[in-house]
Amino acid sequence: MTLPSATSIEHADRSFPRLHSRPESGWVNDPNGILYLDGRWHVFFQYNPASARHADICWGHMSSPDLLTWNEHPVALRPVPGGRDSFGCWSGVATIDDGVPALVYSGVQAGDDRSDALVVRGARDGSSWGPERVVAAEMPADPRLIVVRDPFLFELGGRRWALQGAGFAESGGALLLYDASDLDDWRECGILIDASDSIARDLPECDAWECPQLVRVGESWVLIVSLWRYNAPHRGVGYIVGDLVIDERSGLPVFSSRRAGILDTGSSFYAPQAVQSDGRDGVEPRVLLWGWAQEIAPAGVRTRSQTDNDDNGWSGLLTFPRELVVHQDAVESVPARELVALRGPDADPDELPDQAEIELIGPGAAELGLGDDAAVQVIWRGELADGEQIRLLIDASIVEVFFSGREAATYRAYPQTGERFVLRADRSVGLRAWQLVQP
Incomplete structure (x- = not known):
């Protein structure tokens, strides 16, 4: 099957990007499910193909052999009427489970910030995704939780673990920890870290931490959280640098923080996804990251209204791919080396x-x-x-x-x-x- 190029679109709107990857029309937000498979980078993203508004969210899908030229694939996930994701297929990640690609994401049934972690398996080349939704983790029963979403997977101590972003009514952001050894059936393991942490207090206050990412950069572990607020502008994207080890007594991961900061100080950056590259793409092991570039201009610069977005038929895009660098416990992002x-x-x-x-x-x-x-x-x-x-x-x-x-x-x-x-x-x-x- 010949796929359309997503980096050579001729668009009537001069403001439409020519070199960044996104479909010709529709709404785009968070990058999701980034995966290197069979010689191609696969990048999924929150997508409403029907309008320039956040509604009926699917997973769009693009892939590239070189991070420069991108091809658009058919929509990977769509909400199932009456199902656990009937309101939308929200953010998540991709993994390989017993040799089979799988997408792990937040299934949302209503617009109330409650979600279940769902798993969908696909063809070995990532070209198609099965209809069956497996519930790996239901919305926790704790009534203090006002937000739970955006699963993330990582490995430590020879086992697979999961995080979900969360917010508590009284204390704000937190990350829920799960044993995900069985991808289809997670075990709740408490909280990895929350906003009361002595270093995390340096981040701006918010109602919830969403889109958590936890990756190793050199000798350090970097935790990335998007700082979400109810009915108000987001507070940006924070990072916490520290150490991650298995506690000998509990057998659970323990994160010890050393420094916190803001990942991107611009007006538009939010909800990034980071992926640990192992060098199979021909480049030394590194951490790649994409973010969502919102339609928000800096102060003093002409911006776009929702009416403008509707008239032009599109909203949002993903940033260029970046590489994460840690220097003296400060996190930088630099353009992926391919971009030269x-x-x-x-x-x-x-x-x-x-x-x-x-x-x-x-x-x-x-x-x-x-x-x-x-x-x-x-x-x-x-x-x-x-x-x-x-x-x-x-x-x-x-x-x-x-x-x-x-x-x-x-x-x-x-x-x-x-x-x-x-x-x-x-x-x-x-x-x-x-x-x-x-x-």
Whole structure:
């Protein structure tokens, strides 16, 4: 079967990304189920193909041999009328269980933030997914829990464990721990960590921790949580760096935190998924990460309303793939090394194309804006230290900024007729720009 390319879509909307992976229309949010299988990266995502609104959530599916060119697959999961996921197939992960690919996700029956952890198995090449939904873990009985969702799997001590994001009415975010040795039947094991942890208190207060990720980066374990609030803007994405060991007395994983921080300081980044790569893709073992880029522009930059999204027929996309780095217990994300292959001819910083990369080297001040000769809206502004390097990647309406030695920043900005992206920098700043093109 020949699959349509998702990175060569010709779209009437100038703000539609050309190099990021997403379908031509519909709503997209959290990346899910990232898996390397038979020489291809498979990335699933929250998807409503019918409109630019969060409703009737399915799992979309794309794959790539190189993280550069993407092909769209048929929808992998759809809500089952009357089933445990009748309201939506919400976020989760993928795994290989006894040689068979499986998707593990939150099945939601109503919009009340209660969910069950469901398992669906598929063909060995990941091309199709069976109809049977297995309930691995039901909504816990604890009445204090107001939110439970977004299962994540990890291995420690020769066994498989699971996490779910959660929120308690009185105390906020927490991660529930399960023994998932039997993928179809999990055993509740209490709480791995919650917002009362002395290091976790450094994160912004929220009502729940969702989309938990727990990966090993070098000698450290990195826990990532999305900071969710009821009927209010999210508080961003936090990380906690620490150690993870099996407690000799209980036989359960114990996480000891050392440092907490924010993974991305931009206005748009949320609900990332991280995956531990073992080198089978031809690159040394690493942790890859994708995030959801929401339709939220930074302060002072023209944004889009829900009506705008409806008129254009799409909303949301996934970021470029990133690699996680830990340095002195601080977590950075950098562009996946494959992305340098997108660099084409040199570009003029005063007349940047809609797909561009800019490399800056300090010292000095610089800013990226969007506008015309009369006025420019500033998307990002920064002061570079001597020798500091910054990379900015632009794709139509998404700008991803990567700093050496600190957290990234993801923004949205929407070019209109007569407008262009413009880079302004002090003469002391080293500068080079490229047009980004599909290889």
